[in-house]
Amino acid sequence: MELHLFSGVFDLPWWGIVLVALGYTHITIAAVTLFLHRCQTHHALELGAIPSHFFRLWLWLTTGMRTKEWVAVHRKHHAKCETVDDPHSPQVLGINAVLWGGVILYVRESAHADTVERYGHGTPDDWIERNLYSRWVLFGLTLTGLTDVLLYGLVPGVLILITQIAWIPFWAAGVINGIGHWFGYRVSPTEDASTNMAPWGILIGGEELHNNHHAFPTAAKFSLKWYEFDIGWVYISILRALGMARVKHMAPVAQQGAPKAVLDQQTLSAVITNRYDVLSRYADAIKATWTEELAKLKQRSPREAERLYKLKHWLFSEERVLLARERELLESGLSNSPALLKLLAMRRELKALWGRSLESSDQLVARLQDWCRRAEESGIAPLAGFARQLKAYV
Numbered sequence: 221m222e223l224h225l226f227s228g229v230f231d232l233p234w235w236g237i238v239l240v241a242l243g244y245t246h247i248t249i250a251a252v253t254l255f256l257h258r259c260q261t262h263h264a265l266e267l268g269a270i271p272s273h274f275f276r277l278w279l280w281l282t283t284g285m286r287t288k289e290w291v292a293v294h295r296k297h298h299a300k301c302e303t304v305d306d307p308h309s310p311q312v313l314g315i316n317a318v319l320w321g322g323v324i325l326y327v328r329e330s331a332h333a334d335t336v337e338r339y340g341h342g343t344p345d346d347w348i349e350r351n352l353y354s355r356w357v358l359f360g361l362t363l364t365g366l367t368d369v370l371l372y373g374l375v376p377g378v379l380i381l382i383t384q385i386a387w388i389p390f391w392a393a394g395v396i397n398g399i400g401h402w403f404g405y406r407v408s409p410t411e412d413a414s415t416n417m418a419p420w421g422i423l424i425g426g427e428e429l430h431n432n433h434h435a436f437p438t439a440a441k442f443s444l445k446w447y448e449f450d451i452g453w454v455y456i457s458i459l460r461a462l463g464m465a466r467v468k469h470m471a472p473v474a475q476q477g478a479p480k481a482v483l484d485q486q487t488l489s490a491v492i493t494n495r496y497d498v499l500s501r502y503a504d505a506i507k508a509t510w511t512e513e514l515a516k517l518k519q520r521s522p523r524e525a526e527r528l529y530k531l532k533h534w535l536f537s538e539e540r541v542l543l544a545r546e547r548e549l550l551e552s553g554l555s556n557s558p559a560l561l562k563l564l565a566m567r568r569e570l571k572a573l574w575g576r577s578l579e580s581s582d583q584l585v586a587r588l589q590d591w592c593r594r595a596e597e598s599g600i601a602p603l604a605g606f607a608r609q610l611k612a613y614v
Contacts, residue, residue: 228373237376244380245387246425248282251275252290252392253425253452260343261291264440265456268464276344280353280360282384287349289330292340296329297397298437299339301412307335308397311413315402322393361385391424400430407444408435408496409503411538419448426452435496436471444471479611483589485581490613491588492574501609502570503536506563508602510535513557524556535560539568559600566595566603 232240255275258264267275279285293307300306307329310318318325329335353360364384369377395417404415414434421428421442429442429450436444443450459465474497480487491498510532517525534550554560569591573584588610595607 225374228369228371228377230371232372232376237372237380240372241380241383244282244384247278248384248388249391249423249425249427250452250455251278252388253427254455255279256285256287256290257294257427258440258452258456260287261294262438262469263342264438264467264469266466266468267459271459271464276349276353280357281364282361283388284357284361285388286330286354286357288340288343288345288354289336291343292336292338293326293329295339296335298434301414301434302401308393309413310398310402315398318401319394319398322397323389325397326389326393392427396424396427396430400427404431406431407500408432409499409538410434410496413538416448419445421448421450421452426450432471436469438469439471440467441470475614476609476612477614479608481611483585483592483611485585487611487613488573488581488585488588491610494613495571495574498570498610498613499567502567502606505602505606506535506560506567509559509563509600512602513560517556521556527553528557535564539564559603562598562600563603566591566598 230236254265255267255272256279259267259272276287279287296305297307297309302309302311304312306312308318308322308325313325361381365377365381368380368384371377372380399417400415401413402415404417405419406415408431410431412434414431416431417428419429426442427433429444429448432442432444432448433439440456441450441453442448443453456465456467460467472493474494475490510528514525514528517528531550531553534546535554539547550564551561554564573588573591576584576587579587592607592611595610596604598604
C-alpha cells in the first residue's frame, strides 16, 4: 500500500484530524480516571471484565504506563500530601516544577521500587500484565503510531500520536497535580492545599474537581455541589446501567435534626463522618465574627482594621499549609481580636476530635459535649450558633 504524507485509509480534513485526536485523548482520560484512579487506586467502584480489560489495553497502547506504578505514586501522594515526601506537591516543589515537569517527577518516583511495592498492592498481576503490558511498554505505543500513520497518513498520524503521548503527561501529571494544588476554589477545608480547578469536569474527565476528591478519596462521584459536573460519573452511570460497573463508595450527605441537649455516640459519629461540612459551617462562623470585628475596629482604629483585613486570607487558610512565619504573623495580627483568637483555638480543638484514635468513644463524646458548652457560653454569637448546629448532626 502506498504511503501518503497527508492521507491514509481515511482522507480527513484538518478539523477531522483534530476531532480524532481529541476523541482518542478523551478515551485515555476516561481510562485514567475510571480505571487507574477511581477503580484501581481508591476502590471506589468495581469495573466489569469488558471495560476493565479495554481500559488496560488502551492505556498500554497510548501511554506506556504500568498500572501498579501509577497506583503506587498516587497513593503515596495522598499518604504524604504537601510534605517533602509527596512525589509532586507544588507547595513544596513550586508550581513550575510540577506544572511543566510533572511527568519527570512521576517517572522519578515510579522508579523507586520501595514506593511501588509499598503502595502498589492489589493491582492486576495476571499473565497478560506480566508478559505484555508491564514487560513491553513501548511496543504498545509503536503499534499505535503505525496504526495512526496507516489510517490517517504520515503527517496527520504522527501529529495524532504526539498528541496522544503528550496528553496525559501534561494534563494529569502537570495540570491536575500542579494547578490542582495551587489555584482554584475549595468546597471542603481539607488539610492539604487541593483545589477544584473548575466546577465542570469535562476536559480531564472530572479530575478538575480535585479538592472534592481529596475530601472523599474513595467516593466514585467527584461532584458535590449542584453546580458541579463530573463527566466521569456520567460514564460510570452508563456502565452501571449496562451491568458493567458497581459503585462501592459515595461521599456522605450531611443531615441535621433537632439539636440534642445531651450528645451521644450517634452525634459524634455524624460529626466525624461529615467533618468537612462541619468545618465549612465553622468557616461561616469565623467569617461572621471577622466581619463584626472589622466593623468595630473601623470605628476604633482604622489602621488596625486595615491590618485585620489583610489577614483574611491566612485566617481562612488551612493552618497546616501556612508557613511558621505566616502563623506567627496571624496570631500577632489578631492580638486586638480575642474573639477571633478563640475561634482559631477552638477550631484546633474541634479538629483534634477526629484525630484522637487512642481515646474511647465515651471520652470523645464527653469532649464534644464540653466543647459545645464552652462555645455556647463564649459570648460570641456566631460561635454559639454553630455549636447549636453541631448538636443537630444525625
